[in-house]
Amino acid sequence: MSEKVLMKGNEAIAEAALMAGCRHYFGYPITPQTELTAYMAKRLPKMGGVFLQAESELAAINMVIGVSSCGKRVMTSSSSPGISLKSEGLSYLAGCCLPAFVVNVQRGGPGLGGIQPSQSDYWQATRGAHGDYRTIVLAPDSVQEMVSLTIKGFELADKYRMTSMLLADGTLGQMMEPVSLDAGEIKTFDKPWATTGTKMARPHNIINSLSLIPEELEQWNLERFARYDEAEANEVMYEEYKMEDADVCIVSFGITARVSKNAVDEARAAGIKAGMIRPITLWPFPKKPLLAAADKVKAFISVEMSMGQMIEDVELATRCKRPVLLCNRTGGVIPSVKEVLEKINEAEKIGGDRA
Amino acid sequence: MAATQIIFAGFGGQGILFSGKFLANGALLEDRQVSWLPSYGPEMRGGTANCSVIISDMPIGSPIVADPDVVVVMNNPSFDKYEELLVPGGKAFIDSSLITRQAVRTDIEAYYIPATQIASDNGLDGLANMVIIGNLIRKTGVVSWDNAETLVRKIVPAKRPELIEYNLKALDLGYNWEN
Numbered sequence: 001m002s003e004k005v006l007m008k009g010n011e012a013i014a015e016a017a018l019m020a021g022c023r024h025y026f027g028y029p030i031t032p033q034t035e036l037t038a039y040m041a042k043r044l045p046k047m048g049g050v051f052l053q054a055e056s057e058l059a060a061i062n063m064v065i066g067v068s069s070c071g072k073r074v075m076t077s078s079s080s081p082g083i084s085l086k087s088e089g090l091s092y093l094a095g096c097c098l099p100a101f102v103v104n105v106q107r108g109g110p111g112l113g114g115i116q117p118s119q120s121d122y123w124q125a126t127r128g129a130h131g132d133y134r135t136i137v138l139a140p141d142s143v144q145e146m147v148s149l150t151i152k153g154f155e156l157a158d159k160y161r162m163t164s165m166l167l168a169d170g171t172l173g174q175m176m177e178p179v180s181l182d183a184g185e186i187k188t189f190d191k192p193w194a195t196t197g198t199k200m201a202r203p204h205n206i207i208n209s210l211s212l213i214p215e216e217l218e219q220w221n222l223e224r225f226a227r228y229d230e231a232e233a234n235e236v237m238y239e240e241y242k243m244e245d246a247d248v249c250i251v252s253f254g255i256t257a258r259v260s261k262n263a264v265d266e267a268r269a270a271g272i273k274a275g276m277i278r279p280i281t282l283w284p285f286p287k288k289p290l291l292a293a294a295d296k297v298k299a300f301i302s303v304e305m306s307m308g309q310m311i312e313d314v315e316l317a318t319r320c321k322r323p324v325l326l327c328n329r330t331g332g333v334i335p336s337v338k339e340v341l342e343k344i345n346e347a348e349k350i351g352g353d354r355a
Numbered sequence: 356m357a358a359t360q361i362i363f364a365g366f367g368g369q370g371i372l373f374s375g376k377f378l379a380n381g382a383l384l385e386d387r388q389v390s391w392l393p394s395y396g397p398e399m400r401g402g403t404a405n406c407s408v409i410i411s412d413m414p415i416g417s418p419i420v421a422d423p424d425v426v427v428v429m430n431n432p433s434f435d436k437y438e439e440l441l442v443p444g445g446k447a448f449i450d451s452s453l454i455t456r457q458a459v460r461t462d463i464e465a466y467y468i469p470a471t472q473i474a475s476d477n478g479l480d481g482l483a484n485m486v487i488i489g490n491l492i493r494k495t496g497v498v499s500w501d502n503a504e505t506l507v508r509k510i511v512p513a514k515r516p517e518l519i520e521y522n523l524k525a526l527d528l529g530y531n532w533e534n
Contacts, residue, residue: 006376006383006391032395115395175418176376176391178383255417262416336421 004178009143009168012179013103014039016150017075019183022101023049024074026063028056030082031115032170033105037077057082061089068098069207071194073154077103079170080121081112087129090163094133095209097193097224099157101150103166105173108332116332117170119254120306125167126283126313132221134228136164136235137282139253143177149280151183158189160231167282169305171255171334237280238289242268246275248347249293251314252303253279256335260303263340272348282310287317294321299347303327303340323350358411359497360420362437363484365429365450367404370484373510374427375406377488381498381506382410390418403432410497425495427487429453429470438463446495448487466494466534473528482525489529500530 007015014036017025025040037053044051050067054060060076067074078086083104093100106121108114125137136156138149146168153164195205211217242264243249252260257278267274277293279286293300299322302311308326315324327343329335361378363371372393382389393406407420422442428434429450441447443462452471468490470483479486492500507522 004383006379006389170395171392171418174393174395176379177415177418178389259417259419265416334419336419337417338421 004180006176007143007179008035008174008176009140009146010035010105010173011039012143012146013077013150013166013168014043015181016147016183017101017154018043018047019147019181020073020151020154020186021188022073022075022154023047024067024072025050025076026052026054026060026067026074027076027078028054028060028082030079032107032117032173033077033079033103035173036103036105057085058089061086061093064100064102065089065093065096065098068093068100069096069195071191071196073099073101073158075101075103075154077105079105079107080109080118083121083124087124090135091129091131091133092209093163094128094135094224095131096207097161098163098207099161100163101153101157101166102163103150103168106167106169108330114332115170117172117255117334118305118330118332119167119169119256120309120330121167122282122304122306122309125165126285133224134162134231134283136160136162136231136284138164138166138237139280139282140166140168140172141254141257141278143172143175143179145280146172147179147181151186155187155189156231156235158191159187160227161193162227162231167254169255170332232284235281236284236286236288238286239276239278239280240289241276241278243275243277243293245273246293246296247273247298248275248301248344249297249299250274250276250301250303250340250344251279251290251310252276253282253310256303256305259335259337260340262337263344266337266341267344272344274344274348279310282313285313285317290314290317291319291321294318297322299350300324301327301340301343301347303335303343305334306330323347358409358413358415359425359495360423361408361410361425361427361497362405362420362423362440363408363427364403364405364433364437365427367402369404369429370481371404371429372406374484374488375408377485377506377510378410378491378498379408380510381502384502384506384509385499387412388415390415392418392420403430405433425491425497427491429483429487431455448491448494450483450487452483464494466490468529468532468534470529473532474525477524477528479521479525479528482521485522485525486529486532489526490532490534491529492526493530494534
């Protein structure tokens with residue numbers, strides 16, 4: 001294990017991307033993710049890579065499409081309003097079956113919103129732009145996990161030929177924690193589809209998202225979803241915290257999972273059996289452990305920094321077997337440990353039969 | 356030692372974020388758990404700045420400090436805001452060159468250090484933050500004083516080696532200040 005260093009989340013993502021073999025970055029600065037862009041501006045040219053501050057977010061995501069078509073690892077990053085601008089390109093990436101790594105360090109919305117942390121792009125990240133497609137969504141809760149999930153993100157994108165998005169927030173992007181930059185082995189994947197020149201030895205590879213023949217487009221979508229099914233079957237990640245005997249199950253990701261962990265500990269100190277399931281992949285969503293928990297706990301609490309977005313996935317995953325309460329703040333406000341604790345108390349009082 | 360939750364607050368430009376970074380690196384050097392969370396945004400440009408540091412022997416949950424054990428305050432608004440948040444028995448380090456009032460609470464330990472004046476008198480303008488940190492290390496023991504020099508050498512940018520001596524002097528003045 002390498003020596004630990006103190007790093008900001010934004011910088012750790014950038015360093016991890018370099019470790020994963022990314023040598024092409026296109027972006028446009030925006031608070032609270034600008035340190036990521038700045039880090040790439042400093043490092044990539046010295047490594048023989050390409051750093052380009054595009055004229056707009058739209059330009060940046062289309063540059064990503066270009067580099068990805070050539071089979072190279074490539075990324076872009078932004079914060080909420082910037083990701084909206086990139087949405088068209090995200091759909092085109094999916095239509096072209098191209099891998100890409102995209103980072104969203106979320107801030108409050110909608111519109112220009114604010115610059116304080118938020119998780120209100122959950123729907124956007126897990127549902128995406130127009131058309132039938134999926135995005136792998138990775139939700140780190142520490143600077144260390146920002147490193148490991150960035151590397152994983154590049155690998156998954158290549159493996160399934162799709163976009164993987166790291167969904168962080170302003171707090172995680174700005175905070176510093178000790179981090180070990182020990183990557184281990186980086187997985188790479190053959191890309192026989194890439195447009196790297198035929199050398200007169202193979203037919204042309206064509207990267208395209210347009211088909212005017214409905215049956216053909218349908219077929220493309222079916223093929224896409226066969227890959228998504230595989231990702232859904234193989235790549236679910238989550239953490240269970242004190243769930244063995246839990247009566248109340250918190251579901252939370254990212255920074256609010258950190259707050260919730262403290263609340264679980266405080267609840268337990270007060271004699272309430274609380275636990276947490278922390279989705280690390282928001283898509284694919286950890287449906288199985290949640291459904292299993294629904295047979296054991298009295299109630300769930302979705303703790304999130306939005307008006308309640310992930311709560312819908314929790315209700316779907318648990319098939320509404322138990323009540324799902326919402327503990328939320330929005331607009332850039334982070335729920336406090338006390339607020340989560342109050343909700344745990346409320347959930348614990350919910351009676352009814354336990355299966 | 357269990358967890359110590361610290362808030363540094365003052366104006367942008369007083370080295371508030373750097374102070375937090377200094378202590379965070381001190382904790383890292385001792386192989387302890389640590390988190391550092393800054394305020395960010397428009398307030399950094401000359402308005403108020405603050406950062407939260409947690410140093411612990413256990414993994415750190417939330418990096419947000421709601422109930423600080425220690426606060427360092429370098430302007431009046433920060434003192435007004437954070438005095439009431441301190442836990443009972445908590446310690447406040449107050450730059451008394453800039454803060455004009457005394458602590459209202461009697462269940463906290465208030466340390467008054469005319470840090471800006473001390474720094475200025477010793478040709479160390481801009482290093483009032485390090486004067487306070489020196490005093491804080493002495494009064495809290497949150498990081499080891501023995502590592503102070505190693506830390507300064509680690510954190511001061513390589514391009515400005517002359518700052519090492521100044522930082523060490525500022526720390527020393529604070530450490531030896533009798534409140």
